[in-house]
Amino acid sequence: MSSDIDTLPAYGSGGDTTKGIGRWLAGFALRGGSLLAFAAVLTFFSVSAPFFFTLGNIGNVLGQSAILGVLAIGLTIVIIGGGSNVVKGGIDLSLAANLGLSAAVYATLISAGYGDSVAIPGALATGVLIGIVNAIAVVVFGIVPLLATLAVMNVVAGLELVLTQNTVVSASTDFLSVLSSYGPFDIPVLAYVLVIFTVLAGAVVQFTPLGLRLYAVGEFPEAARAAGLPVRRIVAGSYIASGLCGGLAGILSVAYLSGSTTGAGEMLLPVVVTALLSVVFSRRLVPTIGGTLLSTLLVGFLTNGFQLLNISSTLVSGIQGVLILLVVAATSLQHGKGAV
């Protein structure tokens, strides 16, 4: 993983004072600005669409964000463990395809007459297997993650086509009905799933020694290796965890769509956007699980608000694009490319 050394100069070089202040300002503007922007979005929609700020609608948005949120958390784990260099750092492009294949495996098993006791492990195992393939490609063969997971993405998408013949496979079980129903306070069960999953993932990544090692490996691979951390094993683990998230998201998606449908690949861009955006919602401008939840909800609220205001949702993609540009520009500035 020596390529990750490229991310080092950002922290390694001292830089002169003016540059330091510039960076600090950029970081401050980004952090404060992003929270302000989030608040502004909420206020704007609450004022212009009275229905927006109701418990029912917020619950719906949380539920609608569950699939994206779980995938984005998977990607966040990979980015933390692989370093946030957009080109050479950790990335898992196979996540959306993973969701598609896991959902297809689940739905196919159900429609073949197997119960949830087979289909759930089947979907999760599919996700984990994809994660293992990614891990081998990246850690054992040393392929740049961007390319390795791109190749795996194509293989996985192809397998989904073979399995489903590019058709909709419907599935309904008691478990799926519970997942797609509404829970306490008339909030979708998927919303609770997202919150619980975020809390669990956040606890592991932000508050355990394992999580700390994950950050260490991502930010300072050489130092981590020197300190005796099993760098390769931790990086491999991050891809497997991400694969598991893909499998889990697959199950949620079967519940949401009453089966597996085509077009899972369209999820890729929103997942990458969400995970990259998570950076601006953290104090030190690093990817965090909590930040990912916030950026998932930002994307969810934007889509929902536009829907309520009857504005074309294609605008959401445009806004996502602008957000990415801002984030990448500001983080580059903050990491001080000029100082290298």
Added chain:
Amino acid sequence: MGENRGIGRRNLLKASLAAGATFAAANAGLLAATANAAAEEEIPSLKGKRVAISATGTDHHFDLTAYNAQIDEVKKLGGEAIAVDAQRNDTKLVSQLQTLIAQKPDALVQLLGTLTVVDPWLKRAKDAKIPVFTIDVGTPNSINNTTSDNWRIGSDLALQLVSDIGGAGNIVVFNGFYGVVPCAIRYDQLKAVIKYYPDVKIIEPELRDVIPNTVQDAFSQITAILNKYPEKGSIKAIWSAWDVPQLGATQALVAAGRTEITTYGVDGSPEVLQLLRDPNSPAAGNAAQQPEEIGRTAIRNVARYLAGQKLPRETYIPALIANKKNIEEVTKTLRLG
């Protein structure tokens, strides 16, 4: 028809439907009946009513025309339209249905969609006491479904195909959207017809049409299958349940110089009707629907229902099979481009 001037396009349409009906004896009864029944009736107002319109996509001539016609009609009847489009993304479609249901509109109209994906949410809307209407979605959860008679479209198109190829030969079939009810009905009708023509064979495996990139994908799939069956006569015809794959297939046949093969589809998209007019094009049959009339009628049914009138389970809007011989008459009758 001079007395119709100034009454508006839809009355003109009805008048021309009635007039045109004389040319096609088989369809005359159906068309004239629809035209007369609609012309006499007053449409109740939608004043103060919010009508939610949920479209699966608007990337295709049929969808877009029906979608816009719905919005226009809601406005014309004095109501408020909450119209959203899922851009052919099922996840988006479910979210938009959830959001629409939560807004508690006075009625919800679903335009197309894979039945197993939309039906649980239409049921949820019904359970929330929102009157559900559909276009081209056959489900017990909707009060009324406005649609073309897809059984008739399916069998008429299949009969045209079988007759064109002389009742024998291999045909290529696009069957990618069996989960969408109208497509399933048309496909089943094709199977029902060729059951009695044992010499007509569907080449296995069937092709799967896709969205998006339907035209390019159909082009490359047909090009590939032509390479697999290089002898002239080894394929007689290509069938698809809508006409965007037909467009790609027709272009592929022209590009490969295999214009002896004929193509068939459904919807009456302007591009395909244009191909039908071209005597050298392999496009041989197209079931022309009236998306504008379908969208408008669905909204009128909403208004009728909200005014307390009883509705039939299905409202059928006439469609006609256009072929190389009758294309001009059909476009004139249905007032299509």
